[in-house]
Amino acid sequence: MSKVKKIVSFLFLSLLVVTVLSGCKGESVANEDIATRIKAEPVITWGVKYDTRLFGMMDIKTREVEGFDIDIAKAITKEILGKDGKAEFVEVTSKTRIPLLKNGNIDAIIATMTITEDRKKQVDFSDIYFDAGQSLLVKKGSHIKDIKDLTSNDTVLAVKGSTSTINIRKHAPDAKILELENYAEAFTALQSGQGQAMTTDNAILLGMASENDDYQLTGGTFTNEPYGIAINKGQDAFLKEVNTALRKMHDNGTYNQIFEKWFPKDAEGRAEKGAQF
Incomplete structure (x- = not known):
């Protein structure tokens, strides 16, 4: 040779x-068995959104991600690992979150993720930690007052990889749909007139409306979209610890405190609805 x-x-x-x-x-x-690993190394890595106001949003000044999902993840970490436990965060999108979980890059997903039967085939879900429902965001003065007002002349903006597109096709089959990579792009498209309405869970849209006075939610909710924490299959011990932590947070008032911090206008009558244990 x-x-x-x-x-x-x-x-x-x-x-x-x-x-x-x-x-x-x-x-x-x-x-790797997460429940065993975190006893030796007290760190839980969470997949979270960085572009979803009120739930997971990167603060440009502090360079830290903030929101309801972030605070819930931190509280769960503390319940499981104690005061020395550390919560680390990795940015995910609707498209990347399950692959990152399956590959072991993150331990759990807490990223405005709706519990569905199809997703249950790939991952396990915690108990519901937030009750959401799909709604529409429109410019004030829009002719769209309800989901039934969407016609073939209307374009609805949604995010790739979410359940929103499926639900729009079911409830407004004549409407056109334009899918974008993330919520920021979808809202920008709405502002530039590429669509007449944007759709996703009402909780996410509330965050956008709270920062943009020219836009509002309309027509209430037309689906039930409960959020759960996704954990890889085979991690039963870790899943049990997460559910136990959620129950403790509900019982000791931690959950309600976090809810009221991020949704003060909805605190009365909705804090109890926010999660089911």
Whole structure:
């Protein structure tokens, strides 16, 4: 064998070994028992949104993500791991959150994620931690007062990978749909006139309306969209700890305090509705 062939063969075998080892490492991380690991290393890594006002939004000044989901994740971490426990956050989108969870990059998803039967085939969900429902955001003075007002002349803006598109097709089959990468892009498209309405869960739309006086929610909710914390299948012990923490937070008033912090206008009569235990 020539010297060149030997070098090529050596490089090929080296690359093969690295690839195999990397694959094994990724697989081991994804299959690692989280409940056992966090006892030795008191850190829980949460997948959260960075673009969803009131739930998960990056503060440009502090460079920290803030919101209802963030505070709930921190409180759960404290309940499970104690005062020395640390909550770390990784940005996810509607498209990337499940792949990141399945690959072991994050331990759990708390990112305005609706519990659905299809998603249950891929992940397990905690108890409901927030009751939401799909609604419409429109410019004030819009002719759209209700979901029934959407016609073939109207374009509804939604986010890729969410359940919103499916629900619009069901409740307003004649309306056109334009899907964007994230909520910020969808709202920008609404402002620029690319659509007549934006749709997603009412909680997310409330955050947008609270910062933009020219826009409002209309028609109430037309679906039931309960939020759950997604955890990879096979992590039963960790799932149990999360549910136990949520119950304790409800019983000791921590949940209601967080709810009232982010939804003060809706606190009366909605704090109890926000989660079901």
